[in-house]
Amino acid sequence: MILHSEELIREYTEKGYWGNTTLLDIFYENASKYPDREAVVDPPNREELVGGEPERVSYSKLLKAVDSVAVELQDTGVKKDSIVLVQLPNVWELAMLYLAIARAGGIISPMPMQWRQRELSYLAKITESKHDITVEEFKGFRHADAGKETVENVILLEDIREFAKTGREPEKVEIDANEIFTICWTSGTEADPKGCPLSHNNWIFQSGNLVKVCKLQEGDRQLCVAPLVNMTAVGVNYVPWLLTAGTFVLHHPFNAEICLRQLVEEGINFTILVPAVLNMILKYPGIENYDLSKVRTITTGSAPPSEWIMREFKRRWNIDIVNIWGQNEGTALIAGPDDVPDLEKRVDHFPNWGKDCGWKSGVKGIETKIVDADGRELSGAGEVGELLYRGPNVIPCYFNRPDLTEKAFAEYDGKKFFRTGDLFVIKDECFIGFYDRKKDIIIRGGFNISSAEIENILLEHPKVLEVAAVGMPDEVLEKEFVSSLFLKERLLHWMS
Template identity: 60%
Template structure:
């Protein structure tokens, strides 16, 4: 499914911003290069969430799960440009579905768990989606019944999805996937009206991933903690795709639970994550803050509101951690105030780089941003 105009694709390709590599190419390279490295780690409280024990999958195991799921999706009639709607907590099966849907020729549209028939029904109506995957029930709500009520043609519950992923891949579909094909369909919150779908292609995400790598100092093999729901720009753009680019380990968290979060930051040797400013303040105000060992953490991005200069200074003083102020939206735009472009911490609180401003060269070297000042 290619939605960008041919003229735009040609322009951005000629300028070197877009290319031919897909996210599936990155995935294939990782499973070949790092078969024994941990790829995905479940939240330690998975059993409380969905009733099954947490799993740790290597890149080889994760790759086989993607293949097996893509093959089963194809067997059920899921193919080129089809859309799979999913409602799952942050567990390894959700991380896997993004790649399995793409490998089968379609795309995943993961929705927040709190969405009910109004919003999920709107997504089904506007997209024509025939496939729905979900946890069977969660916190007393019956998602299987929701799928039936809305009339999805094909339903896959979590138990069946896990069995499929652990099964024999068989014949994996060979569907041509272009770098300009849509990889995800994320949605705005719909607080004032219906949710707005924001399609992002492999090339859209490739550019965003390179931007995050450049400004946040990510490295090959990094262990990344994904705290936000894996359904929108915050988690997909700031955690999931950088993990795929790093060939590292994606450590999942759900829901926000401070005790578990701190344990994962320390015990899982995390290098990179994203936390809202209130959580940064909470950590440095803990009574036992002097006993916290966050020495493995290199960078924490933050957003949604300006972080406090004090918390940024404390993270830097105590553990040498850079707090990066990031602004982004599901539509695919992002500005990042990192140590290269905004080295002064007090300024980094509420100043974002004017990338794209004529005549200005930024130390990060970020290019490809078009700036238009109105007013």
């Protein structure tokens, strides 16, 4: 399934941003070179999640599982361009299924565990999927029953484990690097999820940039804390794991004690943790007793980190905190030590890769514009507008939603730019800073207030663990108060 236009494929191929190598090609090469290296490590609490002892899977074992599961999926009706819904927690079989489904000719469409019948039915309808791979039950909800009411073929985790043992060879399916590898989903509280199809070339370009900026090395051990269903885990951990032939260590759900233990005992070199978790680690009782010396880089996102977090991780463990802004649609800006060496700036300065500023990270191919509400391009320092983004990492469309696609893209100079919906402030000619999401702006007395900026300041206080800034009606300013801020999934805690 190729969704990018021939014109765009020609453009990015001629410029060298897209090639002929697929993620499957990269995996098979890794397995050939390092058959005995640990490929995937289960979370230590696997038994609580899905039953069974945690497993440590080598590349050779993973290769056998990928091929074996692929042929069994073909036997169940998965063929070229079949979309397979998958709803599993972070266990090694989920990591394997990304590759096995592609090997069978299909496209994986992963879902968060908390999604229920409503979301499953919507996804099955819009993708016309006939296959759902899931568990019998998870935390009291019977996922298998929901699947049986929705699709023709429900395959349980237990079935997948049996498939993985067969040792059969799948039928060969030709796969182009421009074909879709995943359809991940945005999660909305008021609207249906939006499908974000990304090709092998999209993912390789996207995660290749991260590998450059974060200076990941061959064989790095990565800890995947986020659910393996969207950009946070797939783009920051999963694909970089393939690109570096490393070890993929899984975690689920977030548990501070287990996370810290894995960082130490698994010799983790790289991970991504949200600012609230970074803040919690720094204030964790007895943290001085944890040896984090093997961790080189931690990326963070979803909200801007505080300067205090940046400095403390560098001072205590010489760990670089890399600030990431990105979306499931494939957009991304990454503030790493090469492009933004000043820790104070790295908090709120992103390299505007759309400008030719001789970026030391070597990232090229991104085009950006910051525009006001009327679509006029802004250029002055201090001006705030919506970020428009174009690059070899961006989705071609929202899957089977031309109505949403039309609204999501804007044309400038004959090129299609993605409307990010995020407001950025122009710092100078080379740097921009995340200001806030359009929906998160608090307007008080005619002034735009960034909730993220307020939260950052409060997080620096030693007695604040988590905080959310929200707009509230005011008797005096009532007529001028406008806020569509959605309450973030964070609470204000005061530590005694």
